[in-house]
Amino acid sequence: MAMSDKIMNDKGLVVRHNIIELVEHWAIALSGLLLLVTGIFELPMANRYYLTSLPGLSWSGDFITSLYIHYVASVVFITAAVFHLLYHGILGEGGMIPRRGDLKSSIEVMKSFFGKGEEPPFHKYLPEQRLAYVGMAFIIAMLILSGLVKTYKNLYAPDMSLTLVLWATWIHNVFFILFIMAFVAHIGAILLKPNRPMIRGIFMGTVRLDYARHRHPLWIEEMEPRPVDEVKMEPEPVDEVKEEIGEDPPPPLSVVSEEAGKEEPNKEP
Amino acid sequence: MSADKKTGLNRRAFLKVSTGVAAAGAGLSLPREGFAAGRKRLATLIDLSRCDGCPGKDIPACVGACKTINMDKIPKIHEPIPEPWPRKTIEDWSKKREVFNRLTPYNFIYVHQAEIDEGGQKRIVFVPRRCMHCDNPACATICPFSANHKYENGAVVIDQELCFGGAKCKTVCPWEIPQRQSGVGIYLHILPSLAGNGVMYKCDLCNDRLEEGKLPVCIEACPQQAMLIGDRKEIYALAEERAKAMKGFIYGKKENGGTATLYVSPVSFTALNGTMKKQPGRPDMGPAERRMAKTDKMGKAVLQAPLYGIAAGVAGAFMALSRRKDRVQGGENGHE
Numbered sequence: 001m002a003m004s005d006k007i008m009n010d011k012g013l014v015v016r017h018n019i020i021e022l023v024e025h026w027a028i029a030l031s032g033l034l035l036l037v038t039g040i041f042e043l044p045m046a047n048r049y050y051l052t053s054l055p056g057l058s059w060s061g062d063f064i065t066s067l068y069i070h071y072v073a074s075v076v077f078i079t080a081a082v083f084h085l086l087y088h089g090i091l092g093e094g095g096m097i098p099r100r101g102d103l104k105s106s107i108e109v110m111k112s113f114f115g116k117g118e119e120p121p122f123h124k125y126l127p128e129q130r131l132a133y134v135g136m137a138f139i140i141a142m143l144i145l146s147g148l149v150k151t152y153k154n155l156y157a158p159d160m161s162l163t164l165v166l167w168a169t170w171i172h173n174v175f176f177i178l179f180i181m182a183f184v185a186h187i188g189a190i191l192l193k194p195n196r197p198m199i200r201g202i203f204m205g206t207v208r209l210d211y212a213r214h215r216h217p218l219w220i221e222e223m224e225p226r227p228v229d230e231v232k233m234e235p236e237p238v239d240e241v242k243e244e245i246g247e248d249p250p251p252p253l254s255v256v257s258e259e260a261g262k263e264e265p266n267k268e269p
Numbered sequence: 270m271s272a273d274k275k276t277g278l279n280r281r282a283f284l285k286v287s288t289g290v291a292a293a294g295a296g297l298s299l300p301r302e303g304f305a306a307g308r309k310r311l312a313t314l315i316d317l318s319r320c321d322g323c324p325g326k327d328i329p330a331c332v333g334a335c336k337t338i339n340m341d342k343i344p345k346i347h348e349p350i351p352e353p354w355p356r357k358t359i360e361d362w363s364k365k366r367e368v369f370n371r372l373t374p375y376n377f378i379y380v381h382q383a384e385i386d387e388g389g390q391k392r393i394v395f396v397p398r399r400c401m402h403c404d405n406p407a408c409a410t411i412c413p414f415s416a417n418h419k420y421e422n423g424a425v426v427i428d429q430e431l432c433f434g435g436a437k438c439k440t441v442c443p444w445e446i447p448q449r450q451s452g453v454g455i456y457l458h459i460l461p462s463l464a465g466n467g468v469m470y471k472c473d474l475c476n477d478r479l480e481e482g483k484l485p486v487c488i489e490a491c492p493q494q495a496m497l498i499g500d501r502k503e504i505y506a507l508a509e510e511r512a513k514a515m516k517g518f519i520y521g522k523k524e525n526g527g528t529a530t531l532y533v534s535p536v537s538f539t540a541l542n543g544t545m546k547k548q549p550g551r552p553d554m555g556p557a558e559r560r561m562a563k564t565d566k567m568g569k570a571v572l573q574a575p576l577y578g579i580a581a582g583v584a585g586a587f588m589a590l591s592r593r594k595d596r597v598q599g600g601e602n603g604h605e
């Protein structure tokens with residue numbers, strides 16, 4: 001859990017992402033979208049498919065212009081990605097790192113989307129979000145590394161080893177396709193009805209408290225301090241804690257836990 | 270290793286060639302190791318004071334030799350050639366292979382005849398035209414499949430097994446040198462109607478021959494020794510020397526950011542360019558800026574971006590840790 005996560009009982013909301021996480025997410029998302037579009041324009045497709053005839057897209061057939069925009073977007077994309085790794089790494093916020101059993105849980109969750117079985121209680125992130133995060137992070141890392149090699153070649157070493165150039169080019173191209181697929185899957189996942197309440201979170205930073213209590217009880221549990229007399233006792237069995245979620249009176253805001261989360265990050269993948 | 274071997278050039282042979290004294294066979298015999306691929310940066314010199322267009326021949330010798338050696342380069346064309354969609358451009362030169370007065374997929378060099386008026390007197394200058402093998406060729410660096418590549422020896426070579434024929438290389442070349450043949454290539458095996466449209470062809474400086482220690486065939490065939498190849502520095506120096514001697518001009522040194530082909534001419538290239546109308550397969554000789562240069566500054570920022578991320582990430586994290594510490598201390602103080 002990020003240290004900014006907190007319950008706002010008076011507003012019926014929970015802070016899910018802080019401003020840094022929102023900026024990171026949208027910097028990567030918007031620059032990634034621009035990279036994707038200008039990457040497509042770097043294929044000689046815009047003129048062939050008459051995109052150059054569309055209002056405002058006459059530049060799409062100019063490879064130098066789209067390369068320039070590709071570079072601009074890359075600066076934002078790479079800076080945000082490296083910042084994300086270091087910032088959350090140093091703070092020890094690893095809530096999006098997959099946990100043991102995430103694969104099995106993900107299958108159960110996906111089944112529940114189709115009416116088979118019930119969802120297990122979630123932490124801040126769904127198990128498939130954690131898996132998708134690692135997948136997307138790997139795709140982004142490969143795109144950045146291969147893109148840096150290609151940029152270096154463009155600037156300083158047009159006669160770089162052909163083997164290296166071919167590796168960089170085809171890694172960039174293959175992961176470009178995977179990036180498109182991951183992007184579509186990401187949008188598809190967020191549009192699923194049970195996930196829709198999270199959309200608010202990635203725009204506003206907060207989600208509804210009733211939604212979070214219902215679907216992310218393990219996250220809420222981390223944020224809600226236990227009564228003082230219970231703190232001195234041994235931890236209760238998880239099942240009993242679950243039963244109590246939603247039944248306890250909301251804690252006073254002044255004692256909202258700051259230090260509860262020694263895990264959790266970031267942003268939606 | 271001798272100095273000659275280090276530069277990749279038999280100096281005696283080079284000088285013979287450069288002064289035009291050598292007999293064609295003996296003078297052009299260059300050491301095998303000198304042209305081994307990827308080891309030496311080469312450049313070519315085209316001396317327009319020497320090229321006479323090969324009078325009496327049906328085709329200039331360089332053009333004829335190039336056509337002959339590349340006769341079977343393009344595989345059999347798929348018939349019918351798939352119609353691309355939605356833009357239905359098909360470029361088929363397979364039935365016009367004999368064309369030699371412009372660049373085509375079957376003709377990588379041609380000789381332009383420039384009629385110059387010098388103070389009322391007509392002067393004819395013959396200008397062999399082919400790929401300039403630029404120092405930083407956009408045609409190669411931004412090929413989306415790296416089908417076009419600049420080798421360490423300076424040759425810019427299209428791999429016809431990888432090329433999709435999208436003609437991006439032609440679009441970004443200031444001289445629009447590469448030429449497309451539809452109906453061949455890898456695109457036929459993928460989505461022939463939707464992506465790709467053949468293979469791009471152009472001069473590859475006879476890179477295969479260079480690897481074998483042979484000269485490019487156009488250079489070997491020239492009876493006037495109007496074309497030379499050698500160590501880049503020496504060719505550049507020789508071009509300067511010849512231009513100075515003839516009070517002439519050089520083209521290719523700065524064009525498109527520099528090239529591995531230098532033209533030396535007794536007539537200004539502005540005058541020569543005046544005789545050239547840029548049209549398909551017939552490049553002009555005007556000023557050619559390197560358009561990619563506009564992206565260089567931003568490209569450098571891309572290479573620096575990981576550092577921006579590291580600086581921001583570390584600074585941000587330590588600020589957050591500091592705030593967290595202050596809050597914890599504040600909390601402790603509050604409880605006291």
